[in-house]
Amino acid sequence: MTNETYQPGHHPDLPPPASTVGVLGWMRANLLSSPLNIGLTLLGLYLIYLVVPPILSWAFIDANFSGQTREDCVKEGACWVFIKVWFKQLMYGRYPNTELWRINAAYIIFAISLILLLIPRFPWKGWLGLFLLVVFPLIAYYLFVGDSFGLMGVETPLWGGLFLTLVIAVLGIVASLPLGIVLALGRRSDMPIVRAICVAFIEFWRGVPLITVLFMSSVMFPLFMPEGTYFDKLLRALIGVMLFSAAYMAEVVRGGLQAIPKGQFEAASALGLSYWKSMGLIVMPQALKMVIPGIVNTFIGLFKDTTLVLIIGLFDFLGMAQLAATNPDWLGFAVEGYVFVAFGFWCFCFSMSRYSQNLEKKLHTGF
C-alpha cells in the first residue's frame, strides 16, 4: 500500500459516494429522503397493493376469454365473452351486417387523411384540409345514409355504438367551427347590436347544461317547426350539440383573436384590405393556428359529453353497453361493459390531450 502524496489541488477526482448515484441514489433522493417521505412511500405502496393486484386478477388472471354464452364464464374474474358477443353492437349499433364495410371505408379514408395531415412535411396540407372539411363529409353522408348510388338506405335509428359517438362528436365540432368563428368576430365587432346578440347567444348556451339543450331539442324543435315537418331524432340531437359547442368554440376563437397584436389589424387596414379580406387573409389564419390546442380540448369535452345522448334515447357507445347489460340473457355483466367503454373513451381522450399538449409546446417555441 503506497501512500502517495499530491500537491494541494492536484488530487485526482474521487468517484461520487455509492449512495448518491444509480438506483440507490435515485431511491434515496426521490422515495426515502426524510421520515415523512418514507412514510408516504409506504402508504403509496400499500395503496398500490390494495388496488392493483385485485384489478389484475379480475381483468386478466381470473378472466374468461373464450366461449360464446354466459355459461362459458366459469372463473371468478371478468367475463370478456360478454364484450366479444356484443362487440359488433358496441362498435356499430344495429347497422346491417352486410353494410358495415361502408362505415369501415369512411374510417379508413378519414384515418389516412388525418395521418397525412399530421406529418409535418406533407406538401398539400391545404388541399387535404379542404378535402377533410368539405368533400369528406359528403362522402361520409352518402356512405352512412345510403339510399343512392346503388347503396341500401340505412335509417338512423339503426346507427349506434362507437360509430354514433364519433358521428355526433365530429359533426358537432366541424359544423360548430364556422358558426363559432362568426360569433367570435361578432363579439369583437364595433357594432353594438351585433355584439349584444352574439354575447347573448354565447352566454346563453354556455350557461345551461348540455342535457337541458338535448331535452329542448327533442321536445321543443318539433314545436318550433311548421306542422308536418319531421325531424330525425339524431338530427335534432345534432342541432342541439352543434349550437352548444358553437358557443364554446366562439370563446376559444375569441381567445385567439385577442392574442393577435393590434399591428396586424392596422397593417391590414393600411394595405386597404376590406374587413372580410383582412380577417380572412391576415387575422384568422394566425388566430386559428394559435387556437388549435383549444379546439382539440373543446373536442375532447364534446366527445365525452356525447354520452348524454343516451338520455334522449340514442344508443351511443355507452348507451349500447347499457343496453347490453340490461339484456335478460346477459344480466350482471355491467362492469365489464363499463370498463370496456371507459377504456375506449380513455384511449381517444388521452391521445388527443397528449397531442394538444405537444402542439401547445410546439406553438410556444416562437414566443
Added chain:
Amino acid sequence: MAELSTTAAAPPARPPIWNDPRYRAIFFQVVVLILILLGFAYIGNNTVQNLERQGIASGFGFLQTTAGFSVSMSLIEYSEEHSYGRAFLVGFLNTILVSAVSIVFASILGLIIGIARLSRNWLIARMAMVYIEVLRNIPLLLQIFFWYFAVLRALPSPRNSASLFDMIFLNNRGIITPAPVFEEGFWLVAAALGIAIVAVVIIARWAHQRQERTGQQFHTVYVSLALLIGLPLLAAALAGFPLSWSFPELQGFNFRGGVGLIPEFVALMLALSMYTAAFIAEIVRAGILAVSHGQTEAAYAVGLRPGPTLRLVIIPQASRVIIPPLTSQYLNLTKNSSLAAAIAYPDLVLVFAGTALMQTGQAVEIMGITMGIYLLISLLISAFMNWYNQKMALVER
C-alpha cells in the same frame, strides 16, 4: 397655382352614402336585427299554432295545480297533493344540495391530489398523475353509471348490510347514519354558537388592527377555538344537553330511524366529486407552480418560517391564479349535476323538465324555467368571479 391651392383647401370628396362605414354599420345591424326578429316571429308563430293544434294550455297557471307524482327524496315537505311549483322547489333544492356537497368534497380531494402531484416523492407524484389522467379522460356519465349500477347496486340488501360500529349502515338502499334529534332548549346552544362566531370575527379584526398598529401579535387561533367550543358546551350544560341521537334499527326488510341517503345521491356525489377533483388538482398544481420560487426564497430571507411563508406569501399569490378557473369548475359541476336524470336522482331536470313536462306537456314554459335557473346560477357565479378578480387584481404602484 391658384387652382392648386383651392383644390388642396377643399374638403376631400365625401364617399357615396353606401360606402360610408357609419351608414353601412347601421344598415347591417338593422338587417341582422330584422332577420333575427323575423326568425323569432316565425318560431313563435309555429309554436303557438302547434300548441293550439295539440290542445296544450299555455301560461304559468300549472304551477299551482296538483302535481300528483311522488319524489324519492325531498328536503322540504312534499307529497303527491302538492303543486308543480312545490315540485320545482324540491328539484331545485336537490340540485343545490348535491352540487354543494360535491363541491366541498371535490375541493378537498382536488387540493390533496394537486399537492400530491407536486410532491418530491416520486411514487406519490406518479400515483396522483395516474388518478388525474384516468379520471378526467373518462366521461362523467360513465362514472356515474359505474358507481350506481356496478358498485351501489352490488351492495348487500338491508338485512345483510355492512356496518360501521353498528351505527352507520351501507346497503343497496343507500347509506343510513344516526340522526340528531333536537330537543327543547337546543336554541340556547345554537345561539351560543352564533355569539361565539360573532365574537371570533370581532377579535380577529381587533387583533389584525393591533398588529398593524403596534406589531404585537395575538393568539387569535387558540382564543377562537376556545370560544367556538367552550361557549356552546357551556350553553349545552346549562340546558341539560338537549341533543339525542336516533339510531337506525333493522325492522323487517328495512331500517327505521336514523337518516338515510338514497343510493342515487351517493353515486352522483361520488362521481361528481371524483371527476371534478381531477380537474381541480390540475388547477391547484398550475397555481402553485405559477408562484415563482424566488418568492419562497425571499420570504425565507426576510426570516419568515415555512408556515407563515405558505400562508402570507404563496397562497395569496397562488389563489389569484387558482380562483377563476376554480369557480368555472364549480359552475361545471353544478351544470353536470343535471346528469342526475340518467340515474333518477330527483334533481331539477328529472323532476321538472322530466316528469312535470311529461304530465303537462307545457314544454316551452318548463324548459324556459329550467334553463333560466341554470342560466341564473351561472350568471351569479360569473358575477362573483368578476368581482373577485377585480378585488384580487395586482395593484400596480
